[in-house]
Amino acid sequence: MASNTRGAAVSNVGRVRSNNQDSGYAGHDLFLVADGMGGHAGGDVASAIATNHIKQVDREYDDPEVARETLKNALLEANEALAETVYEHPELTGMGTTVSAALRVGDFMALAHIGDSRIYLWREGELTQVSTDHTFVQRLVDTGRITEEEAAVHPRRSVLMRVLGDVDAHPDVDSWILETRPGDRWLMCSDGLHGVVKSELIARILANPASPKTVADRLLKASLDGGAPDNVTVIVIDIDRGDQPHEPVTVGSAAAPLSYVTDASRPRAPRLPLPSLLLHPTRPVQVPTHFEPQTEDYLGELIEEDERRHRRRRAFWISFAIIAAVVLAAIGVLGYQWTQTRYYVGIAPDGNVAIYRGVQQQVGPWHLSHIYQETELQAGDLTDFERQQLRQTTNPSSLQDARGIVGQLSHGG
Known part of the structure; x- marks a missing residue:
């Protein structure tokens, strides 16, 4: 064509x-x-x-x-x-x-x-x-x-x-x-x-x-x-x-x-x-x-140098990963310890009013709170407004504040 x-x-x-x-x-x-x-x-x-x-x-x-x-x-x-x-x-x-x-x-x-x-x-x-x-x-x-x-x-x-x-x-x-x-x-x-x-x-x-x-x-x-x-x-x-x-x-x-x-006027370089x-x-x-x-020795040196570079890079990233894991673990421990300084009032699974230690969040399957003290006050004894307030989460800053809220609810009851 x-x-x-x-x-x-x-x-x-x-x-x-x-x-x-x-x-x-x-x-x-x-x-x-x-x-x-x-x-x-x-x-x-x-x-x-x-x-x-x-x-x-x-x-x-x-x-x-x-x-x-x-x-x-x-x-x-x-x-x-x-x-x-x-x-x-x-x-x-x-x-x-x-x-x-x-x-x-x-x-x-x-x-x-x-x-x-x-x-x-x-x-x-x-x-x-x-x-x-x-x-x-x-x-x-x-x-x-x-x-x-x-x-x-x-x-x-x-x-x-x-x-x-x-x-x-x-x-x-x-x-x-x-x-x-x-x-x-x-x-x-x-x-x-x-x-x-x-x-x-x-x-x-x-x-x-x-x-x-x-x-x-x-x-x-x-x-x-x-x-x-x-x-x-x-x-x-x-x-x-x-x-x-x-x-x-x-x-x-x-x-x-x-x-x-x-x-002949071009620059001359030494033979190397x-x-x-x-x-x-x-x-x-x-x-x-x-x-x-052209020599196997030289190529071998290049390959060995490349392997050393990879080993150094792997060592760096492994060290980085370990340090990052330690830092994250430390943050997690300190964060959890902080949550255990907080208290709130809620309703226990059996229907009684309880004081919870921690916060009302969870990380995956782990809850960041647990019942600290369960009262004899039942949620059914509360008014609709009081029950709604508890469901909307009360987060007092101290155990004393939480006990004060329980006292108010008991008095109101």
């Missing part, structure tokens, strides 16, 4: 970073976002090299499986290109990039993904995340150790488990095929968007029938309004909506000449050992960051 794909790409440095290490591409049939890491050691170089390499496969395909395989291989070849660049420029050691890419083939999308950038599908009013974050906290979520809500605020939420770069010669790239329909709207973004803007707001913005460019700009604005501590790159793709074609556009660091991003290159920061840093842990 004849197909029409409309897309738009926007990228912004954000409100905190000094340079844009993201790259994005919205082509004829290929769309991708790459989030570079490595600080001044070359995050912008990594995302630019990967984007410019992968976008060469932007052409028509007859078979979605061929497109999927081609796209996955393009990411692996980009990984080799990054390794070669580091070999030629040792000062770029530790650079890397995430990549999330989609290649349309008729009624299908061939997808490839590595890292923590995301691919979403908005269809018939529902937003679905179709990619899986390759992060330490996502692994904890997948294994049931923490919830999605805890992952959003976890201190290790920035640790990536997989990226393209000079760390792994054979990275594990996710690739799969999904059906797409007319009216679908796809979103690809760096964590500068999904790490700041809640999915509910993303869905509301995507629901607007405006053009992909307008929607992408609104998503960018939402991130900037939220503080945008990281670079923000957004790709919006419409499937068979309207007939206005778009020209391929490259944004972010990949839009600059590669000779600029590898220029791998464990120093593990975080994808949300704030500016002075050293290369955001890299995939």
Whole structure:
């Protein structure tokens, strides 16, 4: 069938970073976002090299499986290109990039993904995340150790488990095929968007029938309004909506000449050992960051640290619960003791007038009063007015007052 794909790409440095290490591409049939890491050691170089390499496969395909395989291989070849660049420029050691890419083939999308950038599908009013974050906290979520809500605020939420770069010669790239329909709207973004803007707001913005460019700009604005501590790159793709074609556009660091991003005048960073290159920061840093842990020792340390954090948190809440229980028990005891200093006059179950100790309330099945002294005065000997007064509860402040009321009733009788 004849197909029409409309897309738009926007990228912004954000409100905190000094340079844009993201790259994005919205082509004829290929769309991708790459989030570079490595600080001044070359995050912008990594995302630019990967984007410019992968976008060469932007052409028509007859078979979605061929497109999927081609796209996955393009990411692996980009990984080799990054390794070669580091070999030629040792000062770029530790650079890397995430990549999330989609290649349309008729009624299908061939997808490839590595890292923590995301691919979403908005269809018939529902937003679905179709990619899986390759992060330490996502692994904890997948294994049931923490919830999605805890992952959003976890201190290790920035640790990536997989990226393209000079760390792994054979990275594990996710690739799969999904059906797409007319009216679908796809979103690809760096964590500068999904790490700041809640999915509910993303869905509301995507629901607007405006053009992909307008929607992408609104998503960018939402991130900037939220503080945008990281670079923000957004790709919006419409499937068979309207007939206005778009020209391929490259944004972010990949839009600059590669000779600029590898220029010898750029700042040089010291070569650092791998464990120093593990975080994808949300704030500016002075050293290369955001890299995939490659050693079991390091991963074990992260897991042990997380377990210690959970133990500390459990100990805190257990202590809090014990203290709260003690305080509530003390309040209950003091409150009950106070009620036993109060007296009132009422009618006992056998119909005699009695002095009650306590108050006329109850907590669950427990009454807060009991008969202190039962008189020989029967309720039947009282006038209707006197009986009504007793039923409406008399709460004297002392035993002496209660006895005075009984005396008045006896005298009146």
